Amino acid sequence: MKVRINADDYGLTKGITDGIIRAHQNGVVTSTTMMMNGKAVDYAVEQAKLNPSLKVGIHLVLTWGKPVSEEVNKLTNSDGLFRFTSIFDPSDPPNLDHLEKEWTAQIEAFLRTGLPLSHIDSHHHVHGWPPVQALIAKLAKIYQVPVRVVGTLKNQPDITMTDILWDGFYGEGVSGRLFDELQTLDVDSVEVMTHPAIVDEELESMTSYAYPRKRELDLLCSMRVPSWVELF
Structure with a gap:
């Protein structure tokens, strides 16, 4: 199985960036996805260039922080922050013209770092929202990279990276039995979503999902890869 x-x-x-680097250097993490409006992007780019074996994709953002482009006010609130939450509201879909401009800007900002773009996914899986299916397929084809599979993209194997996404390694599902659980799947390829981090005050102030990231990091650095697994 390709994992x-x-x-x-x-x-x-x-702290998140350092945790991910550690989980790659000393553990089983093979790739990561970068938020181009994050607080530590320059540092993350620097670390990625020091660790070229870590594949880096883009974590498209619509639900946290500020846009990287200007004049996309249909996506923001009065404070200039993205106005959307992690829960899709069918009565208030994002403006697709502004979203295409912003996500294109995020990808172009990534490419300007000089890092090769591995793949596309998104914060809170917003690329799986029904109204943006045509847009995400368009971006995947323009930039010639695969996309994280989510429920609404299962019927588009021409653009998805794996057969399925394993999102069970999160919260109460975080355990050292990850590979045992994957072995029960009847698929050829799977992506495992993880969130390792070194927890610091900055991270604590931003999310309620902070200390579980330390447990993820510890487990990802202690796992043995079975012979039937091909990490990629």
């Missing part, structure tokens, strides 16, 4: 173990939120904070 991609991806760490989300790269570049959001220094």
Whole structure:
């Protein structure tokens, strides 16, 4: 089975970035996805260039922080922050013209770092929202990279990176039995979503999901890869 173990939120904070680097250097994490509006993007780029074996993709953002482009006010509130939450509201879909401008700007900002773009996913899985299916497929084809599979993209194997996404390594589902659980799947390829981090005050102030990231980091650095697994 081909297994991609991806760490989300790269570049959001220094602690997250350092945790992901450690989980790659000393553990089983093979790739990460960077938030181009994060607080530690420059540092994350620097660390990625020092660790070229870590594949880096983009974590497209619509639900946290500020846009990287200007004049996308249909996506923001009066404070200039993204106005959307992690829960899709069918009565208030994002303006697709502004979203295409912003997500293109995020990808172009990534490319200007000089890092090769591995793949596309998104913060809170917003790329799986029904109204943006055509847009995410368009971006995948323009930039010629695969996309994280989510429920609404299962029927688009031409653009998705794996057969399924394993999102069970989160919260109460975080355990050292990850590979045992994956072995029960009847698929050829799977992406495992993870969130390792070194917890600091900055991270604590930003999210309620802080200390579980330390447990993820410890486990990801202690796992043995079975012979039937091909990490990629």
